[in-house]
Amino acid sequence: GAGVSQSPRYKVAKRGQDVALRCDPISGHVSLFWYQQALGQGPEFLTYFQNEAQLDKSGLPSDRFFAERPEGSVSTLKIQRTQQEDSAVYLCASSLGRGTSNQPQHFGDGTRLSIL
Amino acid sequence: KQEVTQIPAALSVPEGENLVLNCSFTDSAIYNLQWFRQDPGKGLTSLLLIQSSQREQTSGRLNASLDKSSGRSTLYIAASQPGDSATYLCAVKGGSNYKLTFGKGTLLTVNP
Numbered sequence: 714g715a716g717v718s719q720s721p722r723y724k725v726a727k728r729g730q731d732v733a734l735r736c737d738p739i740s741g742h743v744s745l746f747w748y749q750q751a752l753g754q755g756p757e758f759l760t761y762f763q764n765e766a767q768l769d770k771s772g773l774p775s776d777r778f779f780a781e782r783p784e785g786s787v788s789t790l791k792i793q794r795t796q797q798e799d800s801a802v803y804l805c806a807s808s809l810g811r812g813t814s815n816q817p818q819h820f821g822d823g824t825r826l827s828i829l
Numbered sequence: 830k831q832e833v834t835q836i837p838a839a840l841s842v843p844e845g846e847n848l849v850l851n852c853s854f855t856d857s858a859i860y861n862l863q864w865f866r867q868d869p870g871k872g873l874t875s876l877l878l879i880q881s882s883q884r885e886q887t888s889g890r891l892n893a894s895l896d897k898s899s900g901r902s903t904l905y906i907a908a909s910q911p912g913d914s915a916t917y918l919c920a921v922k923g924g925s926n927y928k929l930t931f932g933k934g935t936l937l938t939v940n941p
Contacts, residue, residue: 755918755931769927812927815861815880820872
């Protein structure tokens with residue numbers, strides 16, 4: 714596609730439910746990143762994939778957060794047993810080269826997650 | 830740990846003014862610095878990327894400078910327009926990792 718696509722755009726869940734957020738990167742992009750953006754803050758890094766390999770997951774807040782990119786294209790971020798503090802906008806970004814290249818990261822519009 | 834600070838947090842100017850947004854970072858060992866624009870309810874749009882070996886980049890009415898040794902970058906917007914109203918975010922990529930570290934952004938309002 715022309716840009717990074719994320720779905721759903723909005724997700725409301727009750728505390729304790731599991732959620733899955735999807736990211737379709739730009740076709741052919743090697744690198745894929747997930748960020749979490751709290752209200753009034755800048756995005757914070759969650760995890761990085763190079764093709765299907767998850768090379769860095771140091772930003773995942775807890776073991777309730779899990780991300781995968783099994784075929785090196787579409788990625789899913791899963792949050793188990795959601796808590797109110799998980800409420801945020803989850804942004805996906807992709808770039809053409811490997812993470813350490815100088816290629817810019819292109820962002821999707823995000824999924825706004827609200828936990829009741 | 831890299832920390833990025835943006836000043837001011839908010840800025841309101843009349844249409845037509847030239848303005849400067851500031852970004853500072855604590856660790857000068859960066860790979861590159863990127864300026865983004867974020868409209869309400871939207872993702873981030875990349876405006877300019879400056880590699881660590883570069884001093885500035887220009888795109889239309891935007892000019893970004895980088896002084897790596899002092900840990901500073903500025904985004905200059907010439908002849909501002911109401912359509913420039915958005916939050917502007919600065920992000921740095923460290924020299925040895927993949928992730929971008931963001932500031933909290935500057936909320937710019939350009940009044941007609």
